[in-house]
Amino acid sequence: MKKDLPPHILIVDDDPAHRLMLTTLLGDWGYRVDEADGGLAAVHRVQEQPLDAVIMDVRMPDLDGIEATRRIHQYNPALPVIVLTAFSSVPSAVEALKAGAYDYLTKPLDFDALRLTLNRALEYTQLRAENQELREQLARLRLPEIIGKSPAMERLVELLALVAPSEATVLITGESGTGKSLVARAIHANSRRSQGPLVEVNCAAIPENLMETELFGHDKGAFTGADKARRGRFAQADGGTIFLDEVGELSLPMQAKLLRVLQDGQIQRVGSDQPHVVDVRILAATNRDLQGMIQYGAFREDLYYRLNVVTVEVPPLRQRKDDIPLLVDHFLKTFAAKNKRTVRGITPRAMDLLVKYDWPGNVRELENVMERAVILLRSDYLTEAELPLHLQRATPSDPSSLESKATPEELEPVSSMTLAEMEKHLIERVLEETGGNKSEAARRLGITRRTLRLKLKKYADDAPS
Numbered sequence: 465m466k467k468d469l470p471p472h473i474l475i476v477d478d479d480p481a482h483r484l485m486l487t488t489l490l491g492d493w494g495y496r497v498d499e500a501d502g503g504l505a506a507v508h509r510v511q512e513q514p515l516d517a518v519i520m521d522v523r524m525p526d527l528d529g530i531e532a533t534r535r536i537h538q539y540n541p542a543l544p545v546i547v548l549t550a551f552s553s554v555p556s557a558v559e560a561l562k563a564g565a566y567d568y569l570t571k572p573l574d575f576d577a578l579r580l581t582l583n584r585a586l587e588y589t590q591l592r593a594e595n596q597e598l599r600e601q602l603a604r605l606r607l608p609e610i611i612g613k614s615p616a617m618e619r620l621v622e623l624l625a626l627v628a629p630s631e632a633t634v635l636i637t638g639e640s641g642t643g644k645s646l647v648a649r650a651i652h653a654n655s656r657r658s659q660g661p662l663v664e665v666n667c668a669a670i671p672e673n674l675m676e677t678e679l680f681g682h683d684k685g686a687f688t689g690a691d692k693a694r695r696g697r698f699a700q701a702d703g704g705t706i707f708l709d710e711v712g713e714l715s716l717p718m719q720a721k722l723l724r725v726l727q728d729g730q731i732q733r734v735g736s737d738q739p740h741v742v743d744v745r746i747l748a749a750t751n752r753d754l755q756g757m758i759q760y761g762a763f764r765e766d767l768y769y770r771l772n773v774v775t776v777e778v779p780p781l782r783q784r785k786d787d788i789p790l791l792v793d794h795f796l797k798t799f800a801a802k803n804k805r806t807v808r809g810i811t812p813r814a815m816d817l818l819v820k821y822d823w824p825g826n827v828r829e830l831e832n833v834m835e836r837a838v839i840l841l842r843s844d845y846l847t848e849a850e851l852p853l854h855l856q857r858a859t860p861s862d863p864s865s866l867e868s869k870a871t872p873e874e875l876e877p878v879s880s881m882t883l884a885e886m887e888k889h890l891i892e893r894v895l896e897e898t899g900g901n902k903s904e905a906a907r908r909l910g911i912t913r914r915t916l917r918l919k920l921k922k923y924a925d926d927a928p929s
């Protein structure tokens with residue numbers, strides 16, 4: 465159907481008076497109408513011009529309506545043909561449907577029924593066209609790395625098919641380890657910028673005082689030690705995509721600078737008063753609740769709306785457990801190859817435990833568990849013995865309670881520990897739970913990532929070599 469133009473309908477009837485009546489009626493309903501005075505003329509018309517529907521009489525001298533419908537359907541099966549049969553002629557109605565008609569109506573015509581049937585037929589054409597377009601886009605999608613066939617993942621892939629080719633800024637949300645970075649890479653790979661660079665920036669990993677030069681670059685002499693000019697990440701991404709991971713970690717002053725880039729498409733190097741135009745598509749990801757952060761003034765609302773033109777929400781693994789066996793299989797193969805091990809499979813009991821567990825650290829945690837298991841393998845089959853203890857004891861209903869994962873004997877007696885030891889113990893346990901994901905562990909412990917990093921560094925320094 466041509467966008468912006470009313471649907472184009474062909475009326476086929478050898479009776480001029482009947483044709484005129486239908487032409488006038490459909491014209492009044494707002495359609496564009498064309499006429500053919502017989503079956504042969506109708507078949508020619510269908511081959512010559514794009515049409516949205518055909519209304520076809522049955523009894524015509526040159527080529528009857530059934531045969532004309534059959535030929536039209538062969539030529540273009542997506543074009544709906546509505547056949548008008550005589551009231552008493554049930555066999556011709558059946559014949560018409562067999563020939564590929566969309567529907568039939570009996571004469572004398574009920575105009576309301578005609579209008580309804582026509583509307584349905586046109587909606588059907590439109591839906592078919594949209595589905596076809598979506599199917600083609602999906603087929604063209606390059607998603608080699610994203611494993612998952614659950615309904616939630618299929619919906620995600622459908623959304624990616626729509627979003628990737630557009631130029632829209634996309635905010636990718638979801639818990640840690642769900643695959644937000646993978647999604648960002650898939651969007652870039654399936655966009656018109658795929659031949660251009662994809663520059664990934666982890667906003668949590670760059671110290672606050674270096675962030676501006678990192679993103680926007682600096683001029684020579686901009687500050688002590690700046691003996692050369694340096695291009696920032698935005699300039700590196702020119703013609704491509706920048707992916708701002710953990711965007712919720714940006715300080716408020718940096719948020720203001722980022723907002724300016726989104727508004728004017730210009731960046732300003734540190735030490736320069738010349739703005740530079742950059743052609744960059746922005747993708748951002750966060751596991752934080754940005755709307756909550758807006759409430760307490762930690763995230764700018766205007767920036768949120770600029771980033772959030774389209775939101776892609778990556779569901780947590782516990783909401784798509786159907787994907788666990790596929791992911792397990794994928795990681796088994798990957799880590800067996802990486803570690804040069806032969807793995808023939810996994811025991812049903814081990815798979816059952818993997819499926820039952822709630823995966824607070826999501827796919828990253830599963831990936832780590834699988835790598836560890838492959839390294840610990842004692843035979844060609846992965847068994848529950850290679851799975852971490854807390855997972856062997858996992859109960860799906862109680863994912864976050866520490867006690868649910870360890871028996872009293874397994875917990876060290878608290879009274880014998882110093883406060884520092886207890887802290888270390890807790891940090892290690894939460895890290896294990898989150899599959900080594902520091903951002904998530906810090907969030908659960910209620911400390912910043914930096915504090916967590918410092919503590920881990922201290923433990924490493926204190927450890928006997």
Ligand SMILES: Nc1ncnc2c1ncn2[C@@H]1O[C@H](COP(=O)(O)OP(=O)(O)OP(=O)(O)O)[C@@H](O)[C@H]1O
Pocket residue numbers: 609610611612638639640641642643644645646647709749750751827828831901903
């Ligand atoms: N659907 C998937 N198929 C295959 N591997 C996946 C899938 N989802 C995630 N992974 C893998 O899990 C790990 C974590 O994914 P990723 O880094 O994309 O998560 P994230 O949501 O960006 O995490 P964070 O919020 O901590 O940055 C990666 O190694 C990734 O390859």
